[in-house]
Amino acid sequence: MPELPEVETIVRGLRTVLPGHTIVSVRLGKTDFIEEPLALAELLPGRRIETVERLGKFIRLQLNAGSAAKSPDRPINLLVHLGMTGWLGVRRPEDPVAPHTHVFFELEDGRELRYTDIRRFGQMRMVAGDQIDAFRDSLGQEPLEISAGEFHKRLAGRRARIKALLLDQRVFRGIGNIYADESLWQARIHPARLAARLHSTELGRLRQAIRRVLQHAIADRGSSIATFVDAEGQPGEYQQRHRAYGREGKPCFRCGAKIRRAIVAGRSSYFCPHCQTAPRRARASGKAEARV
Numbered sequence: 001m002p003e004l005p006e007v008e009t010i011v012r013g014l015r016t017v018l019p020g021h022t023i024v025s026v027r028l029g030k031t032d033f034i035e036e037p038l039a040l041a042e043l044l045p046g047r048r049i050e051t052v053e054r055l056g057k058f059i060r061l062q063l064n065a066g067s068a069a070k071s072p073d074r075p076i077n078l079l080v081h082l083g084m085t086g087w088l089g090v091r092r093p094e095d096p097v098a099p100h101t102h103v104f105f106e107l108e109d110g111r112e113l114r115y116t117d118i119r120r121f122g123q124m125r126m127v128a129g130d131q132i133d134a135f136r137d138s139l140g141q142e143p144l145e146i147s148a149g150e151f152h153k154r155l156a157g158r159r160a161r162i163k164a165l166l167l168d169q170r171v172f173r174g175i176g177n178i179y180a181d182e183s184l185w186q187a188r189i190h191p192a193r194l195a196a197r198l199h200s201t202e203l204g205r206l207r208q209a210i211r212r213v214l215q216h217a218i219a220d221r222g223s224s225i226a227t228f229v230d231a232e233g234q235p236g237e238y239q240q241r242h243r244a245y246g247r248e249g250k251p252c253f254r255c256g257a258k259i260r261r262a263i264v265a266g267r268s269s270y271f272c273p274h275c276q277t278a279p280r281r282a283r284a285s286g287k288a289e290a291r292v
């Protein structure tokens with residue numbers, strides 16, 4: 001499913017083709033993932049797309065006030081979350097329409113911004129221009145920008161498993177299962193460790209690992225595990241660099257031990273039982289949650 005690097009990859013693709021273009025009409029298929037679909041279809045035509053950026057796992061299209069729009073004095077933002085299987089990209093009208101394409105934004109030059117989503121766990125909503133800061137603040141810290149001090153403050157002393165905290169979007173924006181496991185492997189930290197028990201050197205290592213993993217994944221245009229393709233329809237390549245995620249039973253790239261899988265924080269978690277030492281108490285009681 002798309003995490004920060006995949007969403008960033010889509011955003012970078014859209015940024016090269018959308019800004020300066022105006023939405024002239026909106027056609028909707030299934031709308032159960034859209035907040036206020038009628039308002040969306042009514043308010044977006046006539047507005048120009050100013051910028052495209054990523055807010056956590058949301059794609060933000062900043063739209064101007066619009067001359068033909070119903071409320072021409074109010075800039076708005078279209079926010080799109082890709083959920084599990086969402087895709088947003090620009091196509092020419094004669095290009096074949098992919099199955100499960102539910103939204104078409106027709107642009108003034110005839111091209112279409114299309115939203116496709118097989119499982120419809122995505123989200124689409126509008127946020128008023130003056131509400132976007134509050135929305136951004138609700139999302140947690142951007143892991144590529146967070147300072148060492150802020151990183152420590154958010155994790156130190158927390159009585160929760162480090163994997164659960166990495167996945168919590170109120171703590172950090174955009175990290176999901178793949179990049180949590182990859183970062184923990186790089187930092188040599190077991191996913192079931194309690195954040196409160198991590199030493200400050202381990203937290204420092206983890207912050208660096210997250211940054212490195214996300215930056216490399218963005219450079220490789222994300223991981224294509226199930227359906228992900230970029231805004232131009234090309235798969236990413238970072239899945240070839242995975243060191244932990246999806247590698248159960250395969251040798252650890254560092255020590256050769258077999259990568260294991262366990263359920264931590266309700267999610268399949270991949271780790272090296274040798275490089276990433278399990279928390280002591282969990283090991284003694286043999287809890288399934290931290291099986292090693």
Ligand SMILES: [Zn+2]
Pocket residue numbers: 252253254255256257272273274275276
């Ligand atoms: Zn290892």
